[in-house]
Amino acid sequence: MKTDHLKFYSAIILSVIFLAAFPITALAASSSAAVIGNNYTLTSGQTLNDDLFVLGGNVDLMSGSVVNGNVFLLGGTAQAAGTINGNLTVVGGTLNLSSTLLLNGNLNTAGTTVNRDPNAQLKGQVNINSGNSTIVIPGNIQIPAFQLRTTPILNILWFFIELFLWVLVAMLVAMFLPDHLMRTSQAAISQPWLSGGLGLLTAIVLPILLVLLAITICLIPVSLLGGFLLLVAWAFGLIALGYELGKRITLSFKAEWHPAFSAGLGMLVLMLTLNGLQALVQCVGWIPKALLSIWMLGAVLLTQFGIKVYPQVTTSSTKDTGTLLPPSS
Numbered sequence: 001m002k003t004d005h006l007k008f009y010s011a012i013i014l015s016v017i018f019l020a021a022f023p024i025t026a027l028a029a030s031s032s033a034a035v036i037g038n039n040y041t042l043t044s045g046q047t048l049n050d051d052l053f054v055l056g057g058n059v060d061l062m063s064g065s066v067v068n069g070n071v072f073l074l075g076g077t078a079q080a081a082g083t084i085n086g087n088l089t090v091v092g093g094t095l096n097l098s099s100t101l102l103l104n105g106n107l108n109t110a111g112t113t114v115n116r117d118p119n120a121q122l123k124g125q126v127n128i129n130s131g132n133s134t135i136v137i138p139g140n141i142q143i144p145a146f147q148l149r150t151t152p153i154l155n156i157l158w159f160f161i162e163l164f165l166w167v168l169v170a171m172l173v174a175m176f177l178p179d180h181l182m183r184t185s186q187a188a189i190s191q192p193w194l195s196g197g198l199g200l201l202t203a204i205v206l207p208i209l210l211v212l213l214a215i216t217i218c219l220i221p222v223s224l225l226g227g228f229l230l231l232v233a234w235a236f237g238l239i240a241l242g243y244e245l246g247k248r249i250t251l252s253f254k255a256e257w258h259p260a261f262s263a264g265l266g267m268l269v270l271m272l273t274l275n276g277l278q279a280l281v282q283c284v285g286w287i288p289k290a291l292l293s294i295w296m297l298g299a300v301l302l303t304q305f306g307i308k309v310y311p312q313v314t315t316s317s318t319k320d321t322g323t324l325l326p327p328s329s
Contacts, residue, residue, distance in 0.1 A: 042067065042082065051086070057220070063100040070105065075214075080120075087124070090114075097122075159275060166271045167264045170239045174263030180306025181263070184237065185244035187310040188299035199237075199298030206230055236305060237296025242267035 034053045042048055044064030051069040052059070058077045061067060065082035072089045080088065081098035087105035088095075090112045097103075099119035106124035107114075174181060188195045206226065213223040243259070246266025250257045257265075274292070278285040302310040 044082075055224070063098065155279075159279065163268070163271055163275065166238075166242075167267050169235070170242050170267035171260040171264040173236070173239050174243055175260040177306065178243070178259035178263075180303075181240045181243040181259075183303045183306040183309050184240035184296070184299050187303045188237075188241070188296055189244070191299075191302065191311065192295065195298035195302060196295045197298065198301055199294035199296070202230075202297060202301060203294055233297055233300045233305070234293055237300045238270070238293060239263065239267060240299065240306070241292060241296050242270040245270055 035055070035057055039058045039060070040052065040054050041060040042062060042065040044062050047066040047068065049068045052067060052071045054073045054076060058079075059071070059073050060079045061071070061082040061084070062079075063081040067082065067084045067086065070086035070089070071078075071080075071084055072091075073093060073095075074091045075093055077094045077096070078088075078090055079096050079098070080103070081100045083102040083104075085104050087108060088103055089108040091110045093112055095109060095112055095114045097114065097116040097120040099117040101117075101120040102123075103121065104123045106127055107122055108127045207230075210223045210226045210230075213219040213226070243263040243266055246262035246264070246269075249265060249269070250262050274289040277288055299310075300306070
């Protein structure tokens, strides 16, 4: 049992690394000045000769301070009053641009409220890639901003990159944890209403709880950990569904393939269908993916990531096979 747990946690860690590889590389390629769940202050006269990456905290760049690099803030408040010789990027928070600010790079925001003093100097472009972002100066005057737009070619390229990552992660998890995936899919199929109800309740209550924890500031690390586990559970549930789909496809060919190949094939079909619907029918195309995600999330919780069988079986052996295990009477 200890060996199974070790394989489980190893596969989860590797999977998250693969899923997060692209955004981490893009946002923190060289961030030795990284702050997670804490505040960062650069006082007057201080110089930071590196990029600054802050996750879940506040940034105060005082007047007279200098940052020779890029500044990235995710989820917090930024006070910018010094000199930034790079780009300033804020996602999900509040950005206050003081009169003494000198920004020699671009300003990039998403889901951010930007309060700008008219004397703040922005040498680069102002890029807003979210309709929830606003730039306000005293007098309720909105300043012009450029919109970041993606091209159809980039959208198509990202579609296939995301598809490739899902298939790769599914094959990786199935290589180490085929039994865990099977137990999860069996619980979802044998207990669809219970799985769906538990998944829906979790999807509604847990995000609210995580936001309340984040508001307390000191519990931001707990909130981030909870969000991380929710993301892992969501991904694990979809992979379990893809694995089940792949097994059924292999049975239709009357063949027995390696679990990793079955998982990869099933994930390819599943995500190609779900993401294709989401891309083609943008208004309601996300609904099937959301419903399946909620359903499988409940199954992941019922089986504790496939560690336990749910419902309990009455047979003398609980070894997984290609067919569903009968529920206990």
